[in-house]
């Protein structure tokens with residue numbers, strides 16, 4: 001298989017992974033809806049290029065942390081389905097990463113949009 005074909009195949013797997021995540025995880029649908037609303041608000045209020053860059057970065061941050069957290073949960077449930085304090089630590093820290101991303105996203109969203117709305 002040529003290099004280009006291999007890369008295209010990997011790209012297809014990655015897209016399938018995103019679709020699988022959105023389909024299987026109820027909170028992914030919430031992220032999806034929130035992303036649509038925030039992007040629509042960005043167009044509506046004509047935010048600046050810099051604001052777009054920060055907004056897109058923070059959207060990516062939330063999606064990436066949420067996806068990695070979900071992957072980690074699935075891995076742990078697969079390899080260690082029974083209760084274990086170490087599993088608790090791993091899952092709690094991963095959930096903490098999502099929380100940090102969500103708090104930062106809310107703060108940045110407020111900094112960008114509150115002055116435009118008020």
Ligand SMILES: Nc1ncnc2c1ncn2[C@@H]1O[C@H](COP(=O)(O)OP(=O)(O)OP(=O)(O)O)[C@@H](O)[C@H]1O
Pocket residue numbers: 073080081082083084085087088089091092095
């Ligand atoms: N096998 C386990 N051993 C120890 N603690 C666990 C275990 N599974 C879950 N927990 C605890 O329960 C919390 C929630 O875990 P869970 O896997 O249900 O995540 P969740 O955030 O509720 O995921 P989702 O909503 O995506 O199902 C973890 O943060 C951890 O504190």
